[in-house]
Amino acid sequence: MAQRQGEFLERGARVFGLSADSPGQNAAVMEKLALPFPILSDVERDQAITPLRFADENDPRLISRPGVVIISPDGEIVFRFVGKDYADRPDEDLVLEELGALGLDPTSQLAVEHGPVEPGKTAIPGAGLEYYLSGAKFAALALRRRYRDISDDFKDGTKAYVAMVERYLEALKAVNERKA
Numbered sequence: 001m002a003q004r005q006g007e008f009l010e011r012g013a014r015v016f017g018l019s020a021d022s023p024g025q026n027a028a029v030m031e032k033l034a035l036p037f038p039i040l041s042d043v044e045r046d047q048a049i050t051p052l053r054f055a056d057e058n059d060p061r062l063i064s065r066p067g068v069v070i071i072s073p074d075g076e077i078v079f080r081f082v083g084k085d086y087a088d089r090p091d092e093d094l095v096l097e098e099l100g101a102l103g104l105d106p107t108s109q110l111a112v113e114h115g116p117v118e119p120g121k122t123a124i125p126g127a128g129l130e131y132y133l134s135g136a137k138f139a140a141l142a143l144r145r146r147y148r149d150i151s152d153d154f155k156d157g158t159k160a161y162v163a164m165v166e167r168y169l170e171a172l173k174a175v176n177e178r179k180a
Helices: 005-010 023-032 092-102 126-146 152-179
Strands: 017-019 039-041 067-071 077-082
Touching: 005 092, 017 023, 023 039, 067 092, 077 092, 126 152
Parallel strands: 017 039
Antiparallel strands: 067 077
16 A cells, blocks of 8 residues: 555545554554555554454454555445454555545545664564565465365465465565655
8 A cells, every 4th residue: 555555545545553562562563565555553452453343353463454544524434344354454456445435525645754773582683674574475486386176265265365465576666765
């Protein structure tokens, strides 16, 4: 979404991330990825994560499932996507299509400011993200080949996951441009 923020603003949307991580961890992600939008912190998951039904009650780490909510100017939720797990994320084109249907005027978003950066203990350094994502992509491809006879759901799921990782790898190239 960072790479396509201009398209979101053109459709009248301001983007905000939401995470169960601490403000310092969110600041580290914002800095590492040069995000042009803020990541809000809901450490207890009671302010937005649970009310928006993003909480993953089956995950012992108490993380939030990925999700997107579009809230209309009158405060109504007009679109909701909640991932099945941490790797199930919506395609930006779908979100942009839903926004376009609202017919909102273009908007702007204030520059991002964040507090002290405190990377999490298990955070992947920015320089390692490309290797991590490439490994994830090739692992998914290998599993899809190995278990190609399991089900169409499995094939479709791994195909969608690989496409998402490829979008992320492409977006990583833009991070340095945003940092400049």
